[in-house]
Every structure is written in structure tokens, then in C-alpha cells.
Amino acid sequence: MSSTYAQDFAKALQIGRPPNITRLFPNSKALLVSGKVIDRALSAKGKAMTIAANGRNHFVIQGALKAAQRANAAIILEIAKSEGGRGAYCATNYWNLARQADQVMNELGITVPVAIHADHYAVKNAKDLEEAKVEVPSMFEAGITSIAIDASHQPDPDNLLASLAINPYIPAWAGLETEVGEIKGSEGLSTAKEALFLIQGLNAHGISPDWIALNNGTAHGIQTSEQGIQVELTAEIHQALTAYKVSGAQHGTSGNNSDRLRRIAQETNTTKANVATALQMISWGVEVDEYGNAALDGDGNLIKVPGQGMSEEMWAEMMAYAQEKGWKGGNTKKLNLPFENKLLAQPASVRHRMVDGVERFVYDLITKVFNAQDTAPLGVEAILQAGGFDLGPKAQRIEDPAKWSEDYIRATGATVGGDKGPKGNFED
Template sequence: MAVNQADFERALAVGRPPNITALFPNSKALIVSGKVIDRALLTKGRCMTIAANARNPFIIRGALAAAQRANAAIIIEIARSEGGAKAYCPVNYWNMATLVDTAMNELGITIPVAIHADHYGLKKESDIDFAKVEIPTLFEHGITSIAIDASHLPDDKNLLTNLALSQLVPAWAGYETEVGEIKGTSGLSTPDEALFLIQGLNAHNIFPDWIALNNGTTHGIEASDAGIDVELTRKIHDQLSPYRISGAQHGTSGNSSDRLRAIAEQTRTTKANVATALQMVSWGVEVNDYGNAKLDADGRFVKLKNEGVTESLWEEMVAYAEAQGWKGGNYKNLNLPFANRLTGQPAAVRQRMCKAVEDFVYKLLTSVFNAEDTAEAALAAIIQQGSHDLGPKAERLEDPAQWTGDKIVEKAATLDSDKGPEGDFDD
């Protein structure tokens, strides 16, 4: 099933946010707010879509082609660690929208796509002043959705940071918040922590579209299949149901298709981040059902012959990684130094890299996430609203007098939370 052309033209006329229309006035790419994607998935129900971490341009093109085949609304994203000021990827916060717009026009993509700044991480209070300068530049360059991630901070400071920085997010844009830094089975989020964050935001007329949790996963290459705690996720989402917030699932690599189906079917999750698996697939590294790269007897990645990058380039990449002391998940650091070498491969090689991502993402969208045909619901939401701005899903339920700065600190002190071990858990 394909998007109805008349509906596409109607949505295109009103559905692109003002930053997108200013940047790409002659474009036929339906780049939309993250709110549009979330509403489309909620309309269908029991489904989520991919938020594809675009560590290289091949992932962008492959994910877009897969979504077009599946008629699914999707998100293209990059995290601050991947594509921020200290990026290890060639795709970044400031060029991602341009890359997506170009690919959509070239490939004739007619499904709606949001451009998400994932994990805009703040690890100390002094980061806030820098963020106040940098965040507006992301929207100037075409971001249409953002995750303010202060989960590294104590609960009160997490909330206060979100209150301070949410003012920089346009009202029409998608907005994600996070409770519990992604640390696997350590420092799992609790219903009370999540409720504290969302109630505090609600009291100040801030209504996030998504909340991300530490629900048992990690970033990068997962060594086990412990993965998502579906029941914990369901319990937290149920407690948050009056606030009509959706779930954002981080760290999908390391989870079987069955567990990912369960998170789509049994929780309010509409957004599922996929990063490491897409990178490996684009390079031609073999991955299993858990999205984990396979290793040979010597602990090296299994490169599929005549898949992904050329064998000679892969040998160069491996040699470079070994010289740097990079193993396992640290292969991610190859994205930037090899960006031009990857682009300089023959057309047939570049095309097979994109096709491998396309086939992987298409399977996720249709056989695991149940996201097919959500593009129609996204278009319908835009057309019904007659605008790029769908407005908030929720309304204020909390008394702002009970959520002043002092009272936020007092309430946070009563929470029983375990933040887990210290360390750098960025991917």
C-alpha cells in the first residue's frame, strides 16, 4: 500500500514545520514534527516505529527506502555523543536534515519523516548554559524533535533541567524526556521516579511526547540477551497513563524479535531506537536475531563476503581499529575517519550497503514493530489539524503551587531510587 498522492500533496502543503519550509522551500520531502510520528503510531495502536540512528548516510537511505516499502512513518535521528560537537559520525545535528531532505527528494520518498536530536545529554549543571546557546541552532538546521536527557543527574536536577531547557523547544516540535540512565540491569527506573518527572513537567504546562526509561537495556553491543524488562515498562506506562505520554525504547540491540514485539504489543511505546545493528549491517557484518554482531573463534566480527564494504576496505578498517585499541562497540569510532573512504567505494558497493539496511529495517517495521501503513495515519492527522502543529496530547492535571523549585527538591528527597554505578554509558 502506498500513500495516497492527493493526501500527500495536502499534507505537504501544511505539514512541514517552519524551520523546514525555510531551509528547503522547494522540497517535496514531507519532513514533520516528531509529534506527527507518535500520533500515527498511537492511532494504529500496539505498534512502534524505528528511530534509525544515522551514523552514516547509507543508513539514512536504507531506512527511508524500507519505510517507503512498508508505508510506515519513521524517525531519523542522531545522538549527541554520535553527532554533537564532539561527534564520532559524519552525520550530525547540523547536517542531518539536509541529508534526509536530499535523499527523500532523490528517492521519491513520500512517507512522513521526523528529524530527531536524540540524547541531548546534560551531565552537570554547568552544561545548561552551553545548551541554551546550542539547542536553538539544532532547530535552525532542521531538527523537528529532541530528547532532553538529564537522566545522568539526580531526580530533582533532572526535572529542573527539563523545565529550563524545554523553553527552547518550539511548541510544535516533538519532545522526549528521560528518567534513568541506560545502564542495563543496574539502576532500573521506578514508577515513582517516572511519575515525579512527568508530574513536575505537567504542573508547568510541559507535555512531553515520549519518556525513555532504564528498563534493562544498554547501548551498543549487548553481551547477553537480558534486555528489556517488558513488565516493568508496562507498569510504568500504566502509572503514567493519565498524562498520555508514549514510551521511547532505547537500546534495542541485544533484544530478540519476540521481546521487541512484546514491548510494542504490551506497552505504550511508539519509538524504538536502533543504532549499532544498522551500522554493522551497512558495513556487511553478520548480525543475529538480537541485532548483535557475530564474532568468530578469535573474537573478531564476522564480515560477510560480498556484503557491505569491500573486503579490502574492511581489512583497512579492522587494522585501523586495532591500531587504536578499539574493540567491540568501540568500532563505532570508525564512522568519522572512514566517512570519505566509504563514500568513495564503487556505486554497486554503496548500493548494496543501503540495500542491506533497507532489508533489515523493513523486516523490523513489518514483522516486529507492526508499523506498516502508519504513514496514512500521519497524513490524516496533519490534514485534520490543517497544520504542522498537532498540539499537546495531554492537559495540566497538577497544581503548579505544589511544584515550585523548593518543593521539587523536597519531593525528590522522598524517592527511593538506585541510579546504578557511575561511569560513561553513552553509545
């Protein structure tokens, strides 16, 4: 760390950590920041996006942070509602991710800005919305610094209205992601018209999201489609949103080839790329292709690489448990919760190689694909320029709030929707 960066970092540490973080970790040397800081850093570099690593286990958290430090990159750690909400299948959750990150960052001397993101906070119905009014504040009390409100399961008017209803419960300084179109592969693709309706409606009510997620051709989990991300569609939608200064959040990154991911970074306004399944598989020692997509044998079972990831004995125990439960392929994600403590109880040499595998993969993504290296100073600079932890909105209000009443939203929203694709559970 250069002397200049050390001085800037020290000042950013004093003024750049949000109030929930300073309350939780008053003596910490970890620069946990709003998601806005990360978006501004990547935007400042240009033609770059950083990893939003889903910390399904502690090894992924360690490996991603070590890679970020080596690459001098600003990054995001996140967990989704399905992974870490009240019905979690992971030990990492909305209420302990910040604590894990802070501990690892202090232990390893991590000196890059890191945001703690609540990914895919789904609001599917009125019940979810009422629960969110209690649950979302509890998550920020536990150290979340950024959130994705995902009401994309609902029709376009309800998506917007749910996003408006939950916004008062989100701190103004926090990073904010919105979503149009569920992530469900090549079906139900998002349109510029849908995205514009959502962003304009939020803007009319004084809300300026940092990111928008689209269904642009990807799926969560193990990929089954060769098409993957539709770069041209993504660029078209981002272009339509130019006046509102919203960046893109790329979901379903695992399994897409490096050339396509480079194009997303180079040809669109994407600054955040979610990676979940690949990191889990690599930490376990599962055979993956160059894109991080898990290989399966003829029976649809995962293939373990000897000498990588967890011990062979632990793998045998996990697979026996999965067989008993009827979990195969992508459904083996459910092994995270029952096996976290067993994985942490392995010998240090095994734990270290689990972390090291994640670090190598994430470092290569950051430096060779995402173009996110050396964005840490840009994040620190954004804090210093703002004079504190609250960077404010990127876009000012353009739309007329009087026009965007509930009646107008319902009437207009009914005309923008296209093919939503098949129904089903596409969370992750």
C-alpha cells in the first residue's frame, strides 16, 4: 500500500463507514461501505464491473476478500434471500455476513472498500411486503450496506408499487438495486419499455437506484443454455436508461464464457456481476469448466477433483447425505447449511486449499475478465470527494411526481409488459 493510499484509506476509514457499521464495529480497520461507493468506483474506471460474491460459505468470503486485496479492487459480498433469509440453505445469512466480513478483513489486513449486499430480497406479495417493513430494518441493523429489492415476480405495476412501499425502510445512504424481469434464461426476456417504466416511476418519487438487474438471458445455478447473456439486449436497455444514470447488475454470471463477460463489461453500463454457484463449487473442489460451470457425470452427479477443495472423506459423507435427501446437480446447494460446521472442522491444510481455489478464480475474474483491478483507490476517492459515507443519488428527479400516481402506474404499467416466461421458482 502506497503512503498516499494509506493516508487516504485512513481518512476514508474515519468518515466513510456508514453509521450501522461504526456502531457494530467501532474499533474496526475494515472499510465496509455503501454499495454506492463500489458502483461509483467501477463507473469511474469505466468499462469495468466488479464481483458481487455470494458468500455461501466462509471459505468463499475469505477467498473473495484475498483476491480483492491482491487485485487492489473494490468488491461486494452478498447473500440472497433464498440463500440467507429466514428459510436459508446457507449458514451465512443477512444477519451475519457483515460480521464475517469484518472479522476476515481485520484478520487478513484487507484494505479495499467492500459493500455488504442483501441480494434478491424478494417481495412477491402483500404478506412479503408487510414482513419486509420489519425484516429490512433488522438487516441494516446487522450490517447490510446495500440491498436489491426484487419484486420482479409481480406484474410491472405491482413491481414498482412494492419498490416504492419498501423504500422508506431503506437508509438513503445505502446502495440500491432494483429488478425488472425474473432471471429465467432465454424466456421472459426484459424489454427497454419495462425497464424504463420502473426507473421512471422510481425517479418520480425521488428514488435513484444504483443498479438495475434484467432478465437478459441468464439463469441461476448450473447453466443449461449455451446462449447465456444477451449483450446487445443489455446494451439497448442500458442506453434507454441513460438519463437516469443507473448501472447494470449482471445476474447468473456463473457458466458464461469469459469473452461474453468481457463484452458485458466493455459494451454495457454494468458495474456489478453476481457470482454464486461457481464459487461454492470451487470451494468444494468440484470439477468446473473455464467458466465456473460445474461438470456432471452421466447420472447428473457432481465430479470431485482429488486433492482440491474439501477432503475426500468429507466429500463422500456429503454425497451420501445428498443421495439420502435426493439432491443432485444444482440442488446440492442445500448441503451448505448442514455441512458448514463440518467443513470448518477440517484440518487447516484442507481449509486453506478451499480458500485458495476461490481466491485464484476470483482474482482471474477481477483482473482478466471484469477489468476491476485498481478500483479500490477510486472507491476511497469517492468517499473523500463526498466528505463522508453518503454519496447521494447519481440522478436528479426528472419525472413529475404528480403524474406518477397509483392510478397512473396501474394503467400505464398494464401496457408495458411482454412475455414474462414460464412460472416457477427462479430465485437463487
